[in-house]
Amino acid sequence: MEFCPSMPYKNKIAARAALEMRSGQVINLGIGIPNLILDYLPAGLEVFIQSENGILGIGPRSAAGSEDRNLIDAGANYVTLNPGASFFDSALSFALIRGGRVNLSFLGTLEVSQNGDLANWIVPGKMAPGIGGGMELAQKAQRVIVTTSHSTREGAPKILTQCTLPLTARGCVKTIITELAVIDVTPQGLMLREIALESTLREVQERTDAPLLFPPGEIPRF
Amino acid sequence: MIDKTTTIDNALSQVYDGQTIMVGGFGGPGTPFTLIELLHQQGVKNLTLIKNDANEPGMGISRLLEAGQVKTLIASHIGLNPAAVAMMNRRELEVLLYPQGILAEKIRAGGAGLLGFLTDIGVDTILRDSREVMHLDGREAILERALRADVTLIHAAIADRAGNLIFAKSARNFCPLMATAADRVIVEVEKVVDTGSLDPDQIHLPGAFVDSILALDELTPDYGILPQHAL
Numbered sequence: 001m002e003f004c005p006s007m008p009y010k011n012k013i014a015a016r017a018a019l020e021m022r023s024g025q026v027i028n029l030g031i032g033i034p035n036l037i038l039d040y041l042p043a044g045l046e047v048f049i050q051s052e053n054g055i056l057g058i059g060p061r062s063a064a065g066s067e068d069r070n071l072i073d074a075g076a077n078y079v080t081l082n083p084g085a086s087f088f089d090s091a092l093s094f095a096l097i098r099g100g101r102v103n104l105s106f107l108g109t110l111e112v113s114q115n116g117d118l119a120n121w122i123v124p125g126k127m128a129p130g131i132g133g134g135m136e137l138a139q140k141a142q143r144v145i146v147t148t149s150h151s152t153r154e155g156a157p158k159i160l161t162q163c164t165l166p167l168t169a170r171g172c173v174k175t176i177i178t179e180l181a182v183i184d185v186t187p188q189g190l191m192l193r194e195i196a197l198e199s200t201l202r203e204v205q206e207r208t209d210a211p212l213l214f215p216p217g218e219i220p221r222f
Numbered sequence: 223m224i225d226k227t228t229t230i231d232n233a234l235s236q237v238y239d240g241q242t243i244m245v246g247g248f249g250g251p252g253t254p255f256t257l258i259e260l261l262h263q264q265g266v267k268n269l270t271l272i273k274n275d276a277n278e279p280g281m282g283i284s285r286l287l288e289a290g291q292v293k294t295l296i297a298s299h300i301g302l303n304p305a306a307v308a309m310m311n312r313r314e315l316e317v318l319l320y321p322q323g324i325l326a327e328k329i330r331a332g333g334a335g336l337l338g339f340l341t342d343i344g345v346d347t348i349l350r351d352s353r354e355v356m357h358l359d360g361r362e363a364i365l366e367r368a369l370r371a372d373v374t375l376i377h378a379a380i381a382d383r384a385g386n387l388i389f390a391k392s393a394r395n396f397c398p399l400m401a402t403a404a405d406r407v408i409v410e411v412e413k414v415v416d417t418g419s420l421d422p423d424q425i426h427l428p429g430a431f432v433d434s435i436l437a438l439d440e441l442t443p444d445y446g447i448l449p450q451h452a453l
Contacts, residue, residue, distance in 0.1 A: 009223065038266070042320070051386060051392070052248075052322055052323075053248040053251075053392050053395050054248075054392055054394055054395050055391075055392055061451065062452070062453065063234065064452060064453050067447045067452050068252070068391065069250065069394055069445060069446055069447055070251045070379075070390040070391040070392060070393045071251070071391045072248075072249055072251055072392055072451065073248065073392075074248070076249045076250075076302060076448075077451055078447065078451060078452055078453075087389075087391055087392060087394055087395050089326075089395060089396070089398050089399055090248070090274070090322070090323070090326035090395050090396045090399060091323070091326045091329075091330045091396070092398055093323070094322065094323025094324075094326055094327065095323075096340075097315050097323060098323060114279055122348075128310075128319070129299060129300055129301030129307055130275075130297060130298055130299030130300050130301060130319045131298060131299065131319055131321045131322065132298055132299035132301075132321075132322050132379045133298075133321065133322045134321075135343055135344055135347070135349075136321050136322070136323045136324070136343055139342070139343055139344075140343075166347060166348045167346060167348075168347065169346065169347070170346040184260045193405075222256060
């Protein structure tokens with residue numbers, strides 16, 4: 001699927017995030033924007049999408065009328081299967097995760113910090129629906145990519161020098177993908193890798209609380 | 223021949239007030255809606271429930287929560303049930319939340335006769351404030367105690383009369399783990415077949431873990447496609 005400027009921001013983030021996948025990978029997609037990535041898998045890419053409720057190899061969401069009552073993903077969506085899919089129990093599902101067999105985990109977030117701290121499970125006194133699989137994915141997946149709107153609904157930055165909310169895991173995030181930018185977490189700090197076609201370096205920095213590093217030369221656009 | 227099948231009237235005859243009950247299922251699949259409804263009608267109270275989630279308002283264990291039959295819920299994520307979240311926030315329901323795989327492993331450990339295990343999950347988070355932190359080989363680890371229950375209620379696709387079970391697709395989830403971790407294991411199934419007719423290689427849970435089997439005559443709408451999750 002192609003990018004287009006009129007794409008809703010969530011779909012734009014999902015479409016860009018899909019380009020981070022590599023054939024052969026075991027990948028988990030969190031609830032929210034990560035779940036939309038399924039709609040943007042590059043043609044010919046062969047990956048195994050894992051779902052915490054005990055599936056490896058899920059495909060696109062089921063078309064209306066062809067749902068299977070026994071086949072949902074961890075977000076309760078009815079899904080299809082790809083060739084080579086398998087089912088297992090919840091303990092085995094998390095052996096995959098905690099044992100380090102998940103190559104790539106896409107997670108949404110409330111906050112992310114310049115050293116890769118992730119805070120996405122609780123707003124004390126306001127929202128605490130549970131932990132789900134996010135903490136184990138954040139801590140144990142080989143690579144964690146955060147897909148998130150660049151700012152909160154109120155316009156506050158989500159990419160911070162330091163998280164203010166209780167952490168999900170410390171120093172786990174490797175890459176941040178928003179509607180404005182692709183940013184890598186490096187030992188030196190946050191390195192801007194790509195910038196959205198309609199954005200500017202100035203806008204990205206102004207809407208980011210943490211300082212950004214800029215690579216030499218032209219920064220690729222998406 | 224061993225025959226563990228039971229009737230609607232007898233299925234929950236040994237379930238009492240104040241017990242700890244594990245309930246299988248992740249969302250709809252694997253949730254024993256019929257056994258839960260029987261529990262609701264029976265009116266037992268003061269229960270501690272262990273389930274991955276809280277189903278959705280008006281469905282599954284939410285019926286027990288909303289009827290005030292549950293004192294404590296041990297779960298991983300209850301975000302799809304605003305009724306349960308509201309009860310938790312009003313402190314009408316005690317909710318203990320664990321990372322999902324840690325919840326599964328606590329049940330697995332209980333079923334395997336272990337007392338607990340050590341994990342580094344959550345060691346850098348506020349979870350450590352309510353946990354016992356130990357040291358192992360120079361690393362910090364959280365001690366997680368094993369979980370067991372008086373009763374486990376699960377749903378399976380097929381059982382033979384000896385209790386060997388086959389689950390369907392994503393309906394397996396917590397069901398076989400919970401079946402190992404309770405003193406009494408009650409299974410509702412969509413189909414009962416004669417012992418010996420299942421291929422031993424295809425059995426997901428051996429019958430030794432199952433005490434009684436309720437054959438379902440019909441599947442209520444709760445078991446069907448939920449329009450809110452379809453395209």
